[in-house]
Amino acid sequence: MEAPPVTMMPVTGGTINMMEYLLQGSVLDQSLESLLHRLRGLCDNMEPETFLDHEMVFLLKGQQASPFVLRARRSMDKTGMPWHLRYLGQPEIGDKNRHALVRNCVDIATSENLTDFLVEMGFRMDHEFVAKGHVFRKGIMKIVVYKIFRILMPGNTESIEPLSLSYLVELSVVAPAGQDMVSDDMRNFAEQLKPLVHLEKIDPKRLM
Amino acid sequence: MVAQSADLAQPLLKNLQLVVPMTEVPCVHQWMVLANITHIGDPPGFCQLVDFPLDLITWTLTWPKFWNLLLGFALDLREEKQLEVTLEALISQVADLKNSLVSFIYKLENEYDRLTWPSVLDSFALLSGQLNTLNKVLKHEKTPLLRNQVIIPLVLSPDRDEEIMRQTEGRVPVFSHEVVPDHLRTKPDPEVEEQEKQLITDAARISPDVAQKQIQSLNKMCSNLLEKISKEERESESGGLRQNKQTFNPTDTNALVAAVAFGKGLSNRRPPGSGGPVQSGQPGTGPIIAGASGMQQVQISGAPTPQQPMLAGVQMSQASQPGKMPSGIKTNIKSASMHPYQR
Structure with missing residues (x-):
């Protein structure tokens, strides 16, 4: 686990230690419709929800080897929504008994001057992207299917191009630490999406 | 005494009329008789259906004979009652079945263009369930043997019969010698029987x-x-799979996961030291631009200012080149500082 260069004690000390359980996969553009169709059938009956978000990833380098990363996200298609600041810990693959990737996570809603604040603190933006896609829920599980767009001109979210011909599919649950049972539900759900999408625990370190 | 023979082995007619000598039946016994009929399990008041003109004396009857007669009569009535109940159940089951068939046929005829397979299966499941219930009614232990019931056509007429028309919903207009063999048939054709x-x-x-x-x-x-x-x-299944196999691409998965995890492939497009275009300013892009350009400015200005001690310190320790630096080198620092995170 990375230790934050600035004091972050309140985050892990006082509040509940929340963990995000994550499975990832992707679907090709031409199969998106069948996946959405299946998800509509499998998930809770709710209004189809789409999102268009702009995410900026900020780094703070300290004496430690790995930098401290914060993610700022804002909605581009809905006005009046708060910005979303997110801290994600180092993912743990775990053993075979746990069917999902687990990482620490802290989610905070913020005002819109978040970027200024981060920059003032000494963070600098590492990269940014636009995410556009669909959200589904089933109980506490959240399923997002979205396309990642590169931003051609920094800061200009109008000129974007898709990163690939696939949509990223993420199945996640945010739960207090130690609730590994949720990963069983996630595995079961992921089974139902096969063979359309294979949701797996993917170690990002492997892809560095 | 009775309109029919007193032999209890013979089935009694429904409209059998009991004529009992009043003198032979004391008041107490009258009540006993009635109580026993109701005791068999028929609804209260059922015995009232039986017409007892007790005050008429046309025959002499000893008490035990009368008792046996009444008992047989009651048993017969019970059987008849059961037949009635069974017939009612059968009729309601068949009506249900008919309604389901009608709605299914309606569906097939009018909604065939948007009919889905699951809904057809639902209809089939409903029909099969109703057929099962019908079979259960037929096989119920209380159901009297229906094959012992005989239906005899009493009148055949070539004329149109409105009553039959109504009861069959317009399917059978006449009850003639032409249709009766088909409708009242209980056995296969003689030819089929012969073959069997x-x-x-x-x-x-x-x-x-x-x-x-x-x-x-x-x-x-x-x-x-x-x-x-x-x-x-x-x-064929695996063939179908092969056909649809390209629903996802593991390479794309990895690329996308790497992109969200640490921006792989996202910042490559940004030319190194591209503070220029950002600083030139895009009006109306709001706080993001302000933040981004602010960050770039920090990078380029390089000189440690009191406001950013942390970042400046980091840069210096990594570059180990305190003091003045040409801006080109600073660009290198920037990419170098990004590198370890990206790899």
Whole structure:
């Protein structure tokens, strides 16, 4: 686990230690419709929800080897929504008994001057992207299917191009630490999406 | 006494009229008789259906004879009642079945263009369930043997019968010699019966050994056929899979995961030291631009300012080049500082 260069004690000390359980996969553009169709059938009956978000990833380098990363996200298609600041810990693959990737996570809603604040603190933006896609829920599980767009001109979210011909599919649950049972539900759900999408625990370190 | 013979083995007619000598039946016993009829399990008041003109004396009857008669009469009534109940149940089941069939046919005829397979299956499931219920009613232990009931056409008429028209919903307009054999048929055609008999005698002629052999060969054929069908099914399934296999691409998965995890492939497009275009300013892009350009400015200005001690310190320790630096080198620092995170 990375230790934050600035004091972050309140985050892990006082509040509940929340963990995000994550499975990832992707679907090709031409199969998106069948996946959405299946998800509509499998998930809770709710209004189809789409999102268009702009995410900026900020780094703070300290004496430690790995930098401290914060993610700022804002909605581009809905006005009046708060910005979303997110801290994600180092993912743990775990053993075979746990069917999902687990990482620490802290989610905070913020005002819109978040970027200024981060920059003032000494963070600098590492990269940014636009995410556009669909959200589904089933109980506490959240399923997002979205396309990642590169931003051609920094800061200009109008000129974007898709990163690939696939949509990223993420199945996640945010739960207090130690609730590994949720990963069983996630595995079961992921089974139902096969063979359309294979949701797996993917170690990002492997892809560095 | 009775309109029919006193022999209890003979079924009694429904409209049997009991004429009992009043003198022979004391008041107490009258009540006993009635109580016993109701005791058999019929609803209260049922015995009132039976017409007892007790004050008429037309026959002499000893008390035990009368008792037996009444008991047989009550049993007969009970059977009749059961038949009635069964018929009612059968009629309601058949009506349900008919309604389901009607709605299914309606669906097939009017919604065939948007009919889905699951909904067809639902209809089938409903029909099969109703047929099962019907069978259960028929096989119920309380159901009297329906084959013992005989229906005889009393009147055949070539004229149009409005009542039958109404009861059959316009399907049978006349009750004539033409339709009766079909509608009241309880046995197969004589020809079919003959063929069946033939088959049964044929079957009886075969020796057990031969029969055993035939059974074995038939079983073998069936299992072979089943195997072929399931093999075919499996192949077509895997063929279908092969056809649809390209629903996802593991390379894309990895690329996308790497992109969200640490921006792989996202910042490559940004030319190194591209503070320029950002600083030139895009009006109306709001706080993001302000933040981004602010960050770039920090990078380029390089000189440690009191406001950013942390970042400046980091840069210096990494570059180990305190003091003045040309801006080109600073660009390198920037990419170098990004590198370890990206890798």
